[in-house]
Amino acid sequence: MTSIFFSPRGTTKKTARAILGHQEKVLERDLLGRPLTEEWTLPAGEPVLVSMPVYAGRIPGICREMLLAHLKGHENPAIAVAVYGNRDYDDALVELQDLLEENGFCVIAGAAFVAQHSIFTKVAAGRPDEDDRRRMAEFGAMCREKLSGFAPDAHTPIHIKGNRPYKKAKGVPFQPECNQNCMKCYACAKNCPTHSIPLETPWLTRTDTCISCGACIYLCPTQARGYRGPVFEVAAKGFEAMCAKRREPELFF
Ligand SMILES: Cc1cc2nc3c(=O)[nH]c(=O)nc-3n(C[C@H](O)[C@H](O)[C@H](O)COP(=O)(O)O)c2cc1C
Ligand code: SF4
Ligand code: SF4
Incomplete structure (x- = not known):
């Protein structure tokens, strides 16, 4: 199993690890420390887990560019995971599914998990929590079962929640x-x-x-x-109120 992730604040990496559990022979590729700069074709049959944080309802633009340009498969089974900060994952998961299918992968499962918001850190603070980790492990077990019966010839794209065409991502007006x-x-x-x-x-x-x-x-x-300053503090208060209701993981097969 190859596990590819981008995780500037660490929750996407934690999620990927909780999904895979203590599986042996996991090759991790952290796109923050080791961005893709040249073509990487996965060995035939090698399954891949691709985990992305959600930025403005989409996957991060720099990840989209490097995955689209360099990550290639030949009908390899793939699992798509989006990690978001309790607002919404909007079109991030379908975007990741489409990108992987376009580059030669067969997406057999997808999931959206919640984690502490990396800008407004009071939102979903403490997540992923015990319940989330249990759901991640369950998702991992369901994926393993699906992988054991995987036949590329029988693959048809699964249904994942999201819009096509994707909503346009709005930039984030705050920088550290x-x-x-x-x-x-x-x-x-x-x-x-x-x-x-x-x-x-x-x-x-x-x-x-x-x-x-x-x-x-x-x-x-x-x-x-x-992130500091009065404008940020006001925005954070509003965002915390808007995203107070707990959201739960969503799984797609
Ligand atoms: C630029 C930016 C945009 C974000 N946009 C969203 C969003 O649209 N919806 C959401 O629920 N969370 C959003 N988040 C929160 C992250 O998706 C979430 O905190 C994720 O767990 C971060 O992953 P990491 O800890 O691996 O960096 C955003 C975070 C950043 C930095
Ligand atoms: S802000 Fe200064 S102290 Fe902090 S990581 Fe950067 S160089 Fe180091
Ligand atoms: S300067 Fe901006 S892009 Fe660079 S690490 Fe900090 S938040 Fe990320």
Whole structure:
């Protein structure tokens, strides 16, 4: 099993691991640390789990581009997973399904799981929780069963919730700011997936290229980086009220 994920704040990676449990021989590919830069064709028959965080109801644009350009299969079975912050996953899961089918994979299962919102962190705080992890493990077991009977010739695309054409993704108007706690360790600049933090001045953020993924906040050893300011605080309050109702995992086979 190959497990591919992009997980700037860590919950998508946790979800992928909870789905696969203690399966042996899982090859992990973290697109944050090791982006795809050249064609990667999976060996015939190798199943793949692709897990993506939801950004504005879609999969992150940089992941879409690199997966579409480089990840290839020859009727390999695939599992598509979207992890979202309790607002909605909108069209992210169908987008991932379509991308994988287009690149030669047979999507045999899909799931949307909830995790702490990586910008408005009071939303879905503490998730995935015990119940979520149980559902993830159950989903993994159901996928294994489906994989054991997989025959590419009999594959027809499964039904997954979402719109086609996809809704247009709106940009996120907040980017991390840095305060005086920066001790110039450069961890943020070295790990930013869009190179939006200059190495010479890591307390700055290039707002035109930053995708608000939050990796720099997560990695910063001094909590120098974060979403701050009165406009953000007001938006966070509104968002917390709007997304207060607990959403549950949704599975598709
Ligand atoms: C730029 C951005 C946009 C987001 N858009 C949505 C969204 O449309 N719906 C939602 O429920 N959560 C949204 N989230 C929350 C993430 O999908 C969620 O927190 C996810 O667990 C993050 O994964 P990670 O911990 O692996 O980085 C967004 C987060 C970011 C950073
Ligand atoms: S600067 Fe923006 S894109 Fe780079 S790690 Fe921070 S939030 Fe992500
Ligand atoms: S990770 Fe934090 S302390 Fe290190 S350079 Fe970036 S902002 Fe400064």
